[in-house]
Amino acid sequence: MFSSRTAWNRLPNRLTVALQSLQARGFPVIDLTMSNPTLCEFNYSETTQSAWIDPITTPYEPSALGTLHARNAVSSYYSKRGFTVSPKHIVLTPGTSNAYSHLFQLLTDPGDEVVTAAPGYPLLEFLVDLHDVRLVRYPLLYDGIWRLNIDALKRVLTKRSRVLVIVSPNNPTGSFLKTDELEEVVDLCRRRNLALVIDEVFFDFSWSDDSSRAPSGVTVTDCLTFTLNGLSKTAALPQVKLGWIAANGPQTLLSESLSRLEIIADTYLSVGASVQSTAPFLIEQGDAIRPEILNRIQTNCELLDSVFTEDCLCSRLRTEGGWYGVLRIPSVLDDESYALHLLENYNVFVHPGSFYDFPFGDYLVLSLITPTEVLVSGLEKLQTDQLFQASSEPI
Ligand SMILES: Cc1ncc(COP(=O)(O)O)c(C=O)c1O
Known part of the structure; x- marks a missing residue:
């Protein structure tokens, strides 16, 4: 009946299962992957909101x-x-x-x-x-x-x-x-x-x-x-x-x-x-909303850099533009297990680099247009994890 081109593997991965389970049990998730700007508390002008013809x-x-x-x-x-x-x-x-x-x-x-x-x-x-x-x-x-x-x-x-x-x-x-x-x-x-x-x-x-x-x-x-x-x-x-x-x-x-x-x-x-x-x-x-988005990105980047300092096992990769931040993590766990660990222990949701097909190393990806207070509460939790601290032992 169905085309072979749509015979995708639709089994949810471990991370999706864990996310759905948290949400089903009513636990608030600190979502650091939000990339729909209309949900990220930007101030769209009233004229944009009523512009539809x-x-x-x-x-x-x-x-x-x-x-x-x-x-x-x-x-x-x-x-x-x-x-x-x-x-x-x-x-x-x-x-x-x-x-x-x-x-x-x-x-x-x-x-x-x-x-x-x-x-x-x-x-x-x-x-x-x-x-x-x-x-x-x-x-x-x-x-x-x-x-x-x-x-x-x-x-x-x-x-x-x-x-x-x-x-x-x-x-x-x-x-x-x-x-x-x-x-x-x-x-x-x-x-x-x-x-x-x-x-x-x-x-x-x-x-x-x-x-x-x-x-x-x-x-x-x-x-x-x-x-x-x-x-x-x-x-x-x-x-x-x-x-x-x-x-x-x-x-x-x-x-x-x-x-x-x-x-x-x-x-x-x-x-x-x-x-x-x-x-x-x-x-x-677009000219009106982009400065606000770029400001948010800059604030969030500065925040990441204040947490992931040089003596930290985690570091932020240099980025020139766009909406995302990439963190290199120690190769103690693979990136999917790491994202799962953060979700299960701290209710913090980030994307593993494998989602984007990183060809090497272990990376986490987060959205920098996330409202800053959401990022702050996520980072506060992450800072308590030994993998994010300096000189930590493997968990
Ligand atoms: C690199 C890139 N190209 C294309 C798209 C899709 O854009 P559109 O919403 O216009 O279909 C996205 C969406 O996130 C994207 O990240």
């Missing part, structure tokens, strides 16, 4: 790639950041995840391979499964800063490799692609006939300036490139469900892509009329 009176003007009104707004988003993107090269989607789907439909056949970094965004595994393609990961390097390892990337390429996905800044490492890395990647994609997908959903969440950082993917001209973004992060509105693809690259490939994408998008009928009408306003509202 009445779905009945909004004219329904199906337009496969999106209305010109909304695509112009996306084009202005880029011009404000110093990049030129024609509205004609923009495709609107109901969220960035759907943008990935459109692109895998455009670029892959069953059995093809999509290549991306480890650690990386966990949902990509499911997105590729749904298109009968395989996700192949190559390891990033960390030596005080995360780097793309071009040799490791080249080693995993095969005849079936079709798409290279780069998330910049990456989820969860927060590392931005650097200019020299982008040049190497573009050269590789051009020579190996790979399409480049650059997911920039966290692009506006840079923690500091860095002149070695690559510009947006929309500047690439030498290989077929699709840059993804959307309102879920840039305007902190995940439930609005508006994402986009900005396509660029050699002219023949670009026009063929856009013609095919138009049919793919048209097959699903267009993105909701209300969200398209409201898009210019909502994109602009």
